[in-house]
Amino acid sequence: MLAALLPGLLILVTVGLNTLAQALLKLGSGQSPLNLYLFSGVLVYGFSTIFYILVLSRFDLSTAYPIIIGLTVLATTMTGAFLLGEKVAMTHWLGIGLMLSGISTIALGKPMQ
Numbered sequence: 347m348l349a350a351l352l353p354g355l356l357i358l359v360t361v362g363l364n365t366l367a368q369a370l371l372k373l374g375s376g377q378s379p380l381n382l383y384l385f386s387g388v389l390v391y392g393f394s395t396i397f398y399i400l401v402l403s404r405f406d407l408s409t410a411y412p413i414i415i416g417l418t419v420l421a422t423t424m425t426g427a428f429l430l431g432e433k434v435a436m437t438h439w440l441g442i443g444l445m446l447s448g449i450s451t452i453a454l455g456k457p458m459q
Contacts, residue, residue, distance in 0.1 A: 353404045360401055360414055363394035365421040372430065409452060416449040 367390040374383025401410050420442050426432040 353401070356397055356401045356404065357410075357413060357417070360394055360397040361417045361421055363390055363397060364414070364418045365425055367391040367394055368418075368422045369425050369429065372426070412452050413449055416445045419445060 367387045370383045370387030370390060374381050374385075374387060377383070398410075398414065401414065405413075423434055423438065423442060427434045
């Protein structure tokens with residue numbers, strides 16, 4: 347059962363780490379180039395890359411890339427809006443909804459390996 351959940355879990359971990367890295371880089375921007383947020387963001391990106399490589403070992407690039415990027419856009423936008431207090435326009439949310447419908451089509455069109 348765990349083997350069946352592993353590809354999806356790898357995708358979620360990759361998206362989560364990528365989103366965390368984005369938030370840390372945002373928090374560290376506009377400060378000294380040597381600050382904990384920037385250092386942490388780059389470090390987390392490194393871990394995200396390792397998990398992305400694991401995802402690529404289980405999915406075609408043409409499937410993995412749009413899923414990871416699309417879900418990262420959603421998670422990063424939600425993080426910006428809800429945790430960082432950024433204003434996100436309704437058209438932005440509409441665009442994300444359209445992206446998610448495309449990602450769903452891509453994900454459902456390719457069986458997991």
